Amino acid sequence: xxxxIPSRRTARSTYGPDDYDFAKRVLSAYPTxxxxxxxSPVVPAHKVSQGLDxxxxxxxxxxxxxxxxxxxxxxxxxxxxxxxxx
Numbered sequence: 001x002x003x004x005i006p007s008r009r010t011a012r013s014t015y016g017p018d019d020y021d022f023a024k025r026v027l028s029a030y031p032t033x034x035x036x037x038x039x040s041p042v043v044p045a046h047k048v049s050q051g052l053d054x055x056x057x058x059x060x061x062x063x064x065x066x067x068x069x070x071x072x073x074x075x076x077x078x079x080x081x082x083x084x085x086x
Contacts, residue, residue, distance in 0.1 A: 016052055027068070041057045
């Protein structure tokens with residue numbers, strides 16, 4: 001079976017429930033050698049009109065007991081609303 005992710009660390013941005021479910025299916029279907037898998041919620045900025053609340057994504061990860069880490073875009077929490085320069 002082929003390894004989906006050859007690197008030691010990878011990230012996956014999630015927009016909502018459908019995208020999250022897709023990421024779960026990929027994790028279960030393809031083995032990985034990555035030591036750390038990061039899930040990051042997409043926040044509204046640039047051309048993205050809607051985002052995903054970090055707490056909601058964290059709840060899904062905990063409920064499903066996924067072997068991933070939640071990564072938030074800290075700069076967007078510190079300077080919310082900026083579309084450029086972050």
